[in-house]
Amino acid sequence: MLKIKSNFLRGLKSGIPIGLGYLSVSFTFGIMAVSMGFDWWQAVLISMTTVTSAGQLAGIGIMVNPGQYIEMLISQLTINIRYSFMAVSLSQKADGKFNGIYRWLLGFFITDEIFAVAVNEENVTRSFFSGLAVIPYLGWTLGTLAGALLGNILPDSVMSALCIAIYGMFVAIIAPKAKKEKKLLGVVAVALAISCLFYYLPVLREISSGISISVCAVAAAAIGALVFPVKEDA
C-alpha cells in the first residue's frame, strides 16, 4: 500500500514539467480553435477526449469543412500511428499487475511526453503511470480552456515565445540521451535528415505533416534497428 502511494506520488511529481509544457501548447490550441470558429467548450471537449497535439491541430482543420469523415479518420490514423509503436514499447516495460482493464483505462493517456518519461522506468507500475498522467491531463485541459477564453489578451511577442516551449521540451527528452548513447545520436541524425527532405524537397513537401512525421520516424527507426541494433535489454 505504501509502495503504491509512493509510486503514485513519484509519478505525480514527474508529470509536473510535462503539465507545464502542455499548458502553453494547449493554450495555443485553444486560441486557434476559437479563431477558427469553435466554441470554447468545443475546444475543451476536443482536448479532454483526444489529448494529442498534432492530431487535434489537423483535426480542427478538417472539422471546419462539412462531411469529411473519411479524411478525418485517415489523418488521425497516420498522425497517431506512432502511439501504437509507443504502446507496444510500453507494454514491454509494464509491471505484471499492469494488465487487462488497467491497460484499457490508462492506455488513453499515452502521449509522446508521458511515454518518454514512463519508458525511462525499469518497471512501469499502474500507480506510477496513473500519477504521471494526472498533471499533464489537467495542464492540457486547463491550457485549452485558458487559451479559448482569454488568448487574445496576450501580446504577440509573448505568444511567439510560448510557441517554442513544446519543442524545447522535445529537445530536453532527446538531447541528454543522445549525448550518452552514440547509436541514438546517429539515429536522431538520420531522422533529422529525412525530416528536412520532407520539409524542403518538391513533391515531398506537399505531403501533410502528419504523414511525413510518421514516415520519417518509421524509416529512421528501421534504419537504426538494422544498422545499430540494441543488444542488451533497453
Place this chain on the structure above:
Amino acid sequence: MEHGQFFIYLLIMAGSTYLIRAVPFAAVRKKINNTFIKSFLYYIPYTVLTAMTFPAALYATNSMLSAAIGLAVAVAFAIWGKDLTVVALASCVAVYISECVIGLF
C-alpha cells in the same frame, strides 16, 4: 458549427486516437525477443520527436533567427542536464529576448 456534425467528428477523432493507443497496449502481453523489433521500438519515440521538432520548430515563432536561438539554448540546457521545465522555459526566454533585440534594428 452545427452540433450534430461536431459530435460525429469528435467521435471519429477521439475514438480512433483512443483505439490506436489502447488496443496495442492491451493486446501485447508477451516479451518481444526479436532484436530488430526491440531496437525499432527503442528508437521510435526519439525519431518521432526529432521529426516533429526539426525543422518545424524553426517556423514556430515570429522569426527563424529567434527560433534557431531558442532551439540552440534548449540543446545547451538539455545537455547541461536541466530538467524538462527549465529547458522549455529557457528556450521561451531566449526567443523572447532575441525577438526584443531583433526589434531594435
